Amino acid sequence: MTPRDAADDSHGTPGDSGRSGRWSDLDRPPLNxxxxxxxxxxxxxxxxxxxxxxxxxxxxxxxxxxxxxxxxxxxxxxxxxxxxxxxxxxxxxxxxxxxxxxxxxxxxxxxxxxxxxxxxxxxxxxxxxxxxxxxxxxxxxxxxxxxxxxxxxxxxxxxxxxxxxxxxxxxxxxxxxxxxxxxxxxxxxxxxxxxxxxxxxxxxxxxxxxxxxxxxxxxxxxxxxxxxxxxxxxxxxxxxxxAGCATLGRTVRAELPGDRSLVGEAVAVDGDGRLVLATQDGVQQPVGAGDIVHLRPA
CATH class of the missing domain: 3.30.930.10 (Bira Bifunctional Protein; Domain 2)
Known part of the structure; x- marks a missing residue:
């Protein structure tokens, strides 16, 4: 799982020359x-x-x-x-x-x-x-x-x-x-x-x-x-x-498998967990997989 995507692995903990000692950063104590x-x-x-x-x-x-x-x-x-x-x-x-x-x-x-x-x-x-x-x-x-x-x-x-x-x-x-x-x-x-x-x-x-x-x-x-x-x-x-989904109500671009993309307003998450997009053609299209890019605020 990822909290953030990165292009490389070059980031180390400050002050430890890229190696992480147990007490190298006292602001970050170990878990108990x-x-x-x-x-x-x-x-x-x-x-x-x-x-x-x-x-x-x-x-x-x-x-x-x-x-x-x-x-x-x-x-x-x-x-x-x-x-x-x-x-x-x-x-x-x-x-x-x-x-x-x-x-x-x-x-x-x-x-x-x-x-x-x-x-x-x-x-x-x-x-x-x-x-x-x-x-x-x-x-x-x-x-x-x-x-x-x-x-x-x-x-x-x-x-x-x-x-x-x-x-x-x-x-x-x-x-x-x-x-x-x-x-x-x-x-x-x-x-x-x-x-x-x-x-x-x-x-x-x-x-x-x-x-x-x-x-x-x-x-x-x-x-x-x-x-x-x-x-x-x-x-x-x-x-x-x-209620907690920031994607709903926004115009988004869905980057789909096979180098395809779909633009529409995210209007719902259906019973299967798919994101439903309303396209300019008036079609509601469920998206089950892909990257979503927020194009404008809700």
């Missing part, structure tokens, strides 16, 4: 793994294992491999203080200074109760959960750009501060990766369109309570969705997503 486990793992709860690693290539790749090998149960959470080979949609790569954000993946197994056709709602559900959790714990209004970006407002501009990537893990498993820029500073931004919770004026950038809030929110929304057999309307998910 034991406290996170105490706060999240409980009998009957979704989260069964919470692990923090100092450095890895990609938490998504690691957790997909564990799931495929039968070494991870539903509710496993893998968190990295630093990722060296993280990627987003379309295999875009990104990097961030160590401990500057929340970089984690979770393993979910929707099971027989949720039709596979509704699993496409999982990244949208995660977006709602992340936005809800951050509003509570960071005091930041986070908007959702369809299908997988988290937006914050910095100096009156909408900027990307996070992203979500869902991947199949075999045997009914789905790994969802989340990346959120927390303390990324202005001089660390890879592109002007990037942002962070700190730059958006967060009341707290303490990553431990932020992560707990996000994971508790994800547990709550996932529980609602499963209880409704994956029906996004019955779970209240479709309505909540639409």
């Amino acid at each position: 793994a034991a406290a996170l486990r105490r706060g999240l793992v409980r009998d009957g709860g979704l989260w069964t294992r919470v692990e923090v690693v100092q450095r890895t290539g990609s938490t998504n790749a690691d957790l997909v491999a564990r799931a495929a090998a039968g070494e991870a149960a539903e509710g496993t959470v893998l968190i990295a203080e630093e990722q060296t080979a993280a990627r987003g949609r379309l295999d875009r790569r990104w990097t961030a200074p160590a401990r500057s954000g929340l970089f984690f993946s979770v393993l979910l197994r929707p099971g027989d109760g949720v039709p596979v056709a509704r699993w496409g709602w999982l990244p949208l559900l995660t977006g709602v959960a992340v936005a809800t959790g951050l509003a509570r714990a960071a005091g930041v209004d986070t908007a959702l750009k369809w299908p997988n970006d988290l937006l914050v407002t910095v100096d009156g501009e909408e900027r990307k501060a996070g992203g979500i990537l869902a991947e199949g893990a075999g045997d009914g498993g789905v790994v969802i990766g989340v990346g959120i820029n927390v303390t990324l500073r202005q001089d660390e931004l890879p592109v002007p369109q990037a942002g962070s919770l700190a730059l958006a004026g967060a009341v707290s950038t303490d990553r431990d309570p932020l992560l707990r809030a996000v994971l508790r929110s994800l547990e709550e929304w996932y529980g609602r969705w499963r209880a409704a057999d994956g029906d996004p309307a019955a779970a209240g998910l479709q309505e909540t997503y639409a």
Whole structure:
């Protein structure tokens, strides 16, 4: 999952010559793994294992491999203080200074109760959960750009501060990766369109309570969705997503597979999680995959 797309991996933590020592940046203390486990793992709860690693290539790749090998149960959470080979949609790569954000993946197994056709709602559900959790714990209004970006407002501009990537893990498993820029500073931004919770004026950038809030929110929304057999309307998910989606009401360009594009007004997110565009021809066209470019404000 990617909070931001980058052209290269040249950004290191200031003051450590590109290598990230545990205490190289005292403004960015390490996560407290034991406290996170105490706060999240409980009998009957979704989260069964919470692990923090100092450095890895990609938490998504690691957790997909564990799931495929039968070494991870539903509710496993893998968190990295630093990722060296993280990627987003379309295999875009990104990097961030160590401990500057929340970089984690979770393993979910929707099971027989949720039709596979509704699993496409999982990244949208995660977006709602992340936005809800951050509003509570960071005091930041986070908007959702369809299908997988988290937006914050910095100096009156909408900027990307996070992203979500869902991947199949075999045997009914789905790994969802989340990346959120927390303390990324202005001089660390890879592109002007990037942002962070700190730059958006967060009341707290303490990553431990932020992560707990996000994971508790994800547990709550996932529980609602499963209880409704994956029906996004019955779970209240479709309505909540639409209310927080910055894409709706805007003229957008959808960059589609096969070097095609479609321009129209984003008018709805349908029951399958697709973005519905109203074109100039008066046709309502659902888009299930592709990059979305906002062409004008709502």
